[in-house]
Amino acid sequence: MPPAHGQVRIGVAAAVFAFVAWGLLPVYWKAIAVIPPAEILAHRILWTTLFAAAALGATRRFGEVAAACRSRRAVAAFVGAGLLLGANWFTFITAVNSDRVFECSLGYYINPLVNVVLGGLFLKERFRPWQLAAIVLAAAGVAYLTAGGGRFPFIALVLALTFAFYSLVRKTACYEALPGLFLEAAVLLAPALTYLAWLGAAPWAAPERASASVPALLAGTGVVTAIPLLTFAFGARRIRLTTVGFIQYLTPTGMFLLGVFAYKEEFAARHRVAIVMIWIALALYSLDAVRAARAGAGGGERREA
DSSP: OOHHHHHHHHHHHHHHHHHHHHHHHHHHHHHTTTSOHHHHHHHHHHHHHHHHHHHHHHHTOHHHHHHHHTOHHHHHHHHHHHHHHHHHHHHHHHHHTTTOHHHHHHHHHHHHHHHHHHHHHHSOOOOOHHHHHHHHHHHHHHHHHHHHHSSOOHHHHHHHHHHHHHHHHHHTOOSOHHHHHHHHHHHTHHHHHHHHHHHTOOGGGOTTTSOTHHHHHHHTHHHHHHHHHHHHHHHHTTSOHHHHHHHTTHHHHHHHHIIIIISOOOOOHHHHHHHHHHHHHHHHHHHHHHHHHHTTSOOOOOOOO
């Protein structure tokens, strides 16, 4: 087997692992749903920072952190990315533990299309006709869902927008995945520690509210945050962006299956119509990405989390 082909297979496996892990993440947050979302977020920030710091120390890469801190552009990037990531994490945790996993899946289904819009607005990328058709169809699906249910899918759009803007910032950032994760989490560390100190909370302070497994799960939030991200970064460097574009749909599909079938969330006629419209939009988007890639114009959107 040629080495290049072997690298592609490893890259695909790594990307699949990352996107499946993200799709199953609601199971983890449900397991600690007894803890308020803000407290879960604070622990996630703390333990992610510690995990990333340990990984940087083990690989002797703190020099990259120091180099990023000397660049004004990099500092602006990781501060902005950290704030967006914190907003995305809090929204996601709150939504999952409020029984709105299906709406989370909508957010991550439409995220690639929001990326296209932001690319046109901020990076002056040209909209191709099929991309515009996909965006309009997905927007129509969201509008139909709102009109049919009387409730605007706020969570879905917040997740899509915060992650799209995060991806936009990271696309222009000059630091790698692991140093970036450390810096972005570190931006939020002081508020997180202040909040935990104010609560008098620690991983070992939870047993009176829940089972003995909760402290370990709170400490494990750093692992479940960092491992998929680093695995994705490893895989994405070895496969084409169009391949990443297809694999990324595993994440919202996992959330969709959990929300509808595992957690029995509402899935009425308006939800079915909206999700079919969004799936068709994504099919148009994906086919256009393949066509553009074959034509040498590039296609697909690289997603980071």
